[in-house]
Amino acid sequence: METWTASGEDFQTAILDFPIEEDWILHGPYADKTLVRNALIYDLSNRMGFYAVRTQLAELNLNGNYKGVYFFMEKIKRDRNRVNVLSLEPNQTDNSVISGGYILKIDKTAGDTEDSNFSGDFVYTEDLGFRSNYGTQGNVLGYDPYGNKRGEETYFLYEYPDPSRINQQQKDYIENYIREFEDALVNENFSGPRAYEDYIDVASFVDFFILNELSANPAAYRLSTFMNKDRNGKLKMGPIWDFNLAFGNEARSQIEGWIYRYNENNPGDLWLVHFWWTKLMQDPQFRAAIKARWNEVRSGALANTIITTRIDAWVAEMEANGALDRNFNRWPIISQPVPFNALVGQTYEQDVMLLKNWITARISWMDSQIQNW
Numbered sequence: 001m002e003t004w005t006a007s008g009e010d011f012q013t014a015i016l017d018f019p020i021e022e023d024w025i026l027h028g029p030y031a032d033k034t035l036v037r038n039a040l041i042y043d044l045s046n047r048m049g050f051y052a053v054r055t056q057l058a059e060l061n062l063n064g065n066y067k068g069v070y071f072f073m074e075k076i077k078r079d080r081n082r083v084n085v086l087s088l089e090p091n092q093t094d095n096s097v098i099s100g101g102y103i104l105k106i107d108k109t110a111g112d113t114e115d116s117n118f119s120g121d122f123v124y125t126e127d128l129g130f131r132s133n134y135g136t137q138g139n140v141l142g143y144d145p146y147g148n149k150r151g152e153e154t155y156f157l158y159e160y161p162d163p164s165r166i167n168q169q170q171k172d173y174i175e176n177y178i179r180e181f182e183d184a185l186v187n188e189n190f191s192g193p194r195a196y197e198d199y200i201d202v203a204s205f206v207d208f209f210i211l212n213e214l215s216a217n218p219a220a221y222r223l224s225t226f227m228n229k230d231r232n233g234k235l236k237m238g239p240i241w242d243f244n245l246a247f248g249n250e251a252r253s254q255i256e257g258w259i260y261r262y263n264e265n266n267p268g269d270l271w272l273v274h275f276w277w278t279k280l281m282q283d284p285q286f287r288a289a290i291k292a293r294w295n296e297v298r299s300g301a302l303a304n305t306i307i308t309t310r311i312d313a314w315v316a317e318m319e320a321n322g323a324l325d326r327n328f329n330r331w332p333i334i335s336q337p338v339p340f341n342a343l344v345g346q347t348y349e350q351d352v353m354l355l356k357n358w359i360t361a362r363i364s365w366m367d368s369q370i371q372n373w
Helices: 037-047 168-186 202-214 259-265 275-280 284-298 304-320 323-330 348-370
Strands: 024-027 055-062 065-074 102-106 129-131 155-160 225-229 235-237
Touching: 037 055, 037 065, 037 202, 037 304, 055 304, 055 323, 065 323, 102 168, 129 168, 155 168, 168 235, 168 275, 202 235, 202 259, 202 284, 202 348, 259 275, 284 348, 304 323, 304 348
Parallel strands: none
Antiparallel strands: 024 065, 055 065, 102 155, 102 225, 129 155, 225 235
């Protein structure tokens, strides 16, 4: 949603102590009966120093009609208090400035076209973004891009500058940058200096990996995947986005198994994990960076007590002011499986305990795997 003046003009303002902006999101976590999965992962990301959108519990009344518990949150957007990359205007074409800033995403095309049907999810055009030269195995794609997506294709969509404002010189720059990175990565033999590191901020790739694997996010790497590049800077992953199905809430989100290997169990999916992640995980240096960072955050931001205490705080807040009762009177879905649910408790308290137990088991499994690298 946008904040407007009475005359219908964009109006920047501070809401709930968030930094001033004009674009916001009200997220109703209907399929997540604990209501806290998205807020939890964003909170953990920020505790790690890896920007994610700020969130605040809220209840929504729309024109007198009670809608239930929502999270008021920031929209992913270029802003010095959000994705802090320099602005890039349509009239800027000089080589000295077109290196940034950019925000790209790997995602469905829903929301970027006028087609609201399923067909609007998988039709990619040159106006919206560009395709990788490589398939999910690092193989060169020998056919033309665009049109109905094939499973092995990965498209990078323009988020900032958006498709209506990005100019051809800017398109050429960011596409060539991604291509050079991919060429370096696909040809890497990990026997000396890593050429691919000239193009990416490795620390951001590590944090992105840890958060998506911690939550076993079934959409990780292949959908709702954002990345950004500042002027004269390297490509960074993030911010993270959309974890409603994570933390065991959907059947593909399992306690054991790496999500970056999603393609092995779901080869027929139309959106598969790009070759970046399997290739990076073949690099002993990249795995060592994950191990070092994992050990660091496990004693701090990702400590078990930090996670459970944060969940308990949100639950206590909703219980204390009666929000839980109002929400589930409005939406009587406790004990009822709704689309995508794999964990279904008989009470709200059981749903929360299932989440906590799942996280504890997932962390234990990751601990055992990572320490053996």
